Amino acid sequence: MAAESRSRILIIGVTGNLGFELAKASTAASHPTFGLVRDSAFSDPNKLQKIQNLSNHGVQIIKGSLQEEDGLIEALKQVDVVICAVASAQVLDQKLLISAIKRAGCIKRFFPSEFGGDPDRTRVSNLDHGFYSTKAEIRRLVEAEGIPYTYISCNFFASFLLPSLIQPGLQTLPRDKVNIFGDGNVKGVFVEESEVAAFTISAVDDPRTLNKVLYLRPPGNTLTMNEIVDIWEQKVGKHLVRNYISEEELLQKIHETPYPENMQMVFIYSVFVKGDQTYFDIASSNGVEGTQLYPLIKYTTVSEILGGML
Template identity: 25%
Template sequence: MESFKPSHILVFGATGNIGKHIVNQLISAWPPFPQISIFTSANTVSTKPDLLNKWKAAGVSVIVADVKDSTDVKNAYQGVDTAISCLGRGALQHQFELIKQADESESVRWFFPSEYGTDPEHNPGSAHEKPHTFKRAVRKVFAEEVKNLKPTYLVVGPYIEMWVPKDLVSGFDLQKREATIIGDGEQLIGFTAMDDVGKGVVAALQRPEISVGKALKIASFTKSSNQVLAEFEKQLGEKFNVTYISLDEVKSVEEKFWDEGNPLAVVAALRRIWVTGGAVYDRLDNEALGLREDQLQSLEEAVRDRLDEKPF
């Protein structure tokens, strides 16, 4: 695939949290991609007409079908050479059929699984993390079953937009000027803004000689929880009431959530992974992909965006 250039890209999960950002960046890419299509449901057509109409006006083709129907998927792949999955955690089980159908198609040769987040091969312990179950299974399929299809895995760490808000484990309550931080807050974390995930996908698509068959790691910026806190306090001109909780406390909450079948168990696990080095790497692929620092969001910009979402 050394001389391969994507000519028709199909996106699954395009209107979801990360899918919207990826599609917007595909649309604004230069040089432009010849053809962009999205695969979406009838329900999405009825609930998100403004977004779909905006994309149609930009030249995006909208395929209305059922991701659970293998015939629909097979038909959607006709003429497509590159597929991008942006499916959310609740729909990841459908990726296996998407990959199977893509591998069997006459045209699809490149597939981006929905890997945006932590790396299941980051260290020996990563392979045993429950949030990595589907990621490990997808990589196993590509390693052992796929014959014609090449993957690219994009690892981006936590989205800064979704890391900041306070949940039952940690985060920032901007209204109350409160923060809950795990450990001593000094562990570095590689954060990626959601728009920058889209830029990373575009950069990978534009450089198949670097990207095909690889697990690429990118980040908008690498900072500690305390550095993020300091930037909020600086821009607001106020100190936060900060609570530091131990890693053992987080592990206890996580274990309780898993036992209860609480979906927040995944959140607790990821929060723990991030503050134990699971989202910082010896080397990033930003430079190899041509992602310059001035193209990506800085911590200062990320905090300003969070504060601009509503008055405080």
């Protein structure tokens, strides 16, 4: 696609980890790229460094926030596509953004801030303190307003839980023993954030992803806990003692641990006990799978990621 025909993209949350990767992927794909940044970000040294880095790579920085609808509309009128990558605590702040998109009338695709498990498919709503229901609420609002969309269901970021071998509270990879939740045979999915960004940007102008869920289930990264531990044992050249934690034991621990300290265990329960990332068929869920649509995007396998952590 010629550069002049590529959509102009506004990314909200460019100073966050994923938003930063999205902005880099957007400019690398020759999209005219804009980043919406709050005033407060310029007084944070880490965020300011990211802003300067993105500016040096051609990202046009626009000052604004999700709380200022008129400013949002001004920003929206400069672009064709909006990708929101705000933190989970800000998910409902997208309501004003949706109103602004509707008023602006020029946005041909909206990617709301999801970038995790499919909120319409999770089965832990009694445990997650609204983590998924708020994302589902935004989906329903987008659909009710008739805004063209793509939802990104990328499952776990590789930087989340994998560096501890899915051991909540552990900061390093275990070398002697490991807890396995459930029977250890339920599959979960891990994807590097930079690769999530590459798949997302590839979907921007693709009619096959319009009003669809783009699922990421790379075959080399869709693994059970037992398989992940097998890989790690091969890397370190020794067997780890495996302690199997039953569903009942894990649920008890979740209830005994205060929120939000228990959320890692909630996500583990959702994925590696209930199977919320993989129990359903993609095609029947109004979805398409990213590694099948974009086979030229090379993803880093779990084996490669763990090898890099030695």
